[in-house]
Amino acid sequence: MSTEQNKALVRKFEELINSRDLDTALTLLSPDxxxxxxxxxxxxxxxxxxxxxxxxxxxxxxxxxISLDIIAEGDKVVHRMSNEGTHQDEFLGIPATGKRVAMTHIDIWRIADGKLAEHWVEADMMGMMQQLGVVS
Structure with missing residues (x-):
């Protein structure tokens, strides 16, 4: 696949997640x-x-x-994103706070045979925990 096709695959996954079509999104992942x-x-x-x-x-x-940047080279795509939402139920053991949070993260995807094969992420979890009031 071309780098543009690889970026389109990553964008499609994120669009499906945003629309809550998890079952279809998971079909974009390789079996392994x-x-x-x-x-x-x-x-x-x-x-x-x-x-x-x-x-x-x-x-x-x-x-x-929200997609902020997307860069591709070879079989890898780097996607910098911002995630926003209101904390309304338990998440990672943290009871609902009702607080609106925003978190940036950088995902690296490896594509193989037209599927998302591997994933790495670096996320601003500390910033999210501060916004939730868990840490100061």
């Missing part, structure tokens, strides 16, 4: 998908992705991602 930075306590692979977004959708029902 590897998430190298999964949330603590979640299963590996596709089931971990399903569990994470199910948890996120419940905790932040109005969450929405």
């Amino acid at each position: 998908f590897a998430d190298h930075t999964p949330a603590v306590g979640l299963p590996p692979g596709i089931e971990g992705v399903r569990a994470f977004f199910t948890m996120q959708f419940a905790a932040f029902p109005d969450s929405h991602s």
Whole structure:
């Protein structure tokens, strides 16, 4: 696939997540998908992705991602994003606060055979925890 096709695949995944079409989004992942930075306590692979977004959708029902930058080279795509939402249910053991939060993250995706094969993420979790009032 070309770098433009790779970027389009990543954008499609994020569009499906934003529209809450998780089942279709998961079809874009390769059967042996590897998430190298999964949330603590979640299963590996596709089931971990399903569990994470199910948890996120419940905790932040109005969450929405905004693409800030997307860069591709070879089989990798780097996507810098902002996620915003209102904390309305437990998330990672934190009870609902009702607070609106925004968090930036940088995702790196590896594409193989037209599917998302691997994922790494660096997220501003400290900033999110500060906004939720968990840490100062």
